[in-house]
Amino acid sequence: MAATFRNSYADRSYNCRCCGQAAVFTALEQKHAFEVNKTHIHKQRFLCEPCWRAEHAVQEKLAAMAARWAQNQRELRGDLDFLGGWRALLSEHERYGARPDQARQAMLDKLIQALGAPGQA
Numbered sequence: 001m002a003a004t005f006r007n008s009y010a011d012r013s014y015n016c017r018c019c020g021q022a023a024v025f026t027a028l029e030q031k032h033a034f035e036v037n038k039t040h041i042h043k044q045r046f047l048c049e050p051c052w053r054a055e056h057a058v059q060e061k062l063a064a065m066a067a068r069w070a071q072n073q074r075e076l077r078g079d080l081d082f083l084g085g086w087r088a089l090l091s092e093h094e095r096y097g098a099r100p101d102q103a104r105q106a107m108l109d110k111l112i113q114a115l116g117a118p119g120q121a
């Protein structure tokens with residue numbers, strides 16, 4: 001039975017893990033995801049379309065911040081706007097069901113605290 005799975009996509013309904021909205025991962029979208037974008041076949045969709053897009057945008061921002069950090073850590077250590085923004089973005093990412101990046105969150109909390117920011121958690 002499993003032998004034909006690649007050619008037999010079926011609409012799959014689910015509830016968005018973020019907003020709870022009922023959504024459908026259509027057969028056509030699955031075909032596109034798995035055959036055009038080469039998404040891993042076991043990758044399920046957990047978010048509705050708007051949440052997925054929003055999550056994707058957050059992910060891109062996080063990647064950009066991590067890249068900035070990697071290049072300019074010494075200076076950014078003292079940049080409360082950057083640190084606070086990054087920390088808030090990590091929390092936002094979790095709302096979409098992303099696994100929390102606890103090590104990074106702890107690091108940021110510590111840096112923010114060291115800069116004496118009130119009430120950032």
Ligand SMILES: [Zn+2]
Nearest residue numbers: 016019048051
């Ligand atoms: Zn949603």
